[in-house]
Amino acid sequence: MFVFTDASYANLPDGASSAGGYVILLCGKDNRTIVLSWSSNKLKRVVKSTTAAEALALVLGLEECIYLRALICTILQAHQSNLPIEGIIDNKNLHSVIYSTKLISEKRLRIDIANIKEMISNNEIQQIKWKPTLFQLADCLTKKGANCDRLFDIMNNSVYQGLHIQGCISHTHS
Secondary structure, three states: OOOEEEEEOOOOOOOOOOEEEEEEEEHHHHHHEEEEEEEEEEOOOOOOOOHHHHHHHHHHHHHHHHHHHHHHHHHHHOOHHHHEEEEEEEEEEHHHHHOOOOOOOHHHHHHHHHHHHHHOOOOOEEEEEEEEHOOOHHHOOOOOOOHHHHHHHHHHHHHHHHHOOOOOOOOOOO
């Protein structure tokens, strides 16, 4: 499972609120792919930075993905380790913060980052990967005028070659 998450900082009409979104994909053999869930919403709190907005969107996407995996594994009577989760983000600073031991100055952001780090350390998710915005499927859910072609291609054809070609798939699926 892959969850692509994105956010736009203070881009809503009030000038303070941010948008966040995610797309959750289930990928199988031959890159056969289905969109399991997606969301595009105003983030629940005003944040101080782009990194904070991206972190909130990532937490929301990861929580939804973990929930969906539990449902799928219950239905299939499978163990959750057979369905790994990877997060895909396009914010280099957030990626650095997640994999750093350095303390962040924004206190509320510390809690969100700690939540993500805990998901990784508890093996609820395998990893968070950074990919350029060009490959961010959730970009069109947070920014007016962003290109939705890749997302529509997956929805129409159930195949997303970009995952394998860009190195997002790093393991085999059961």
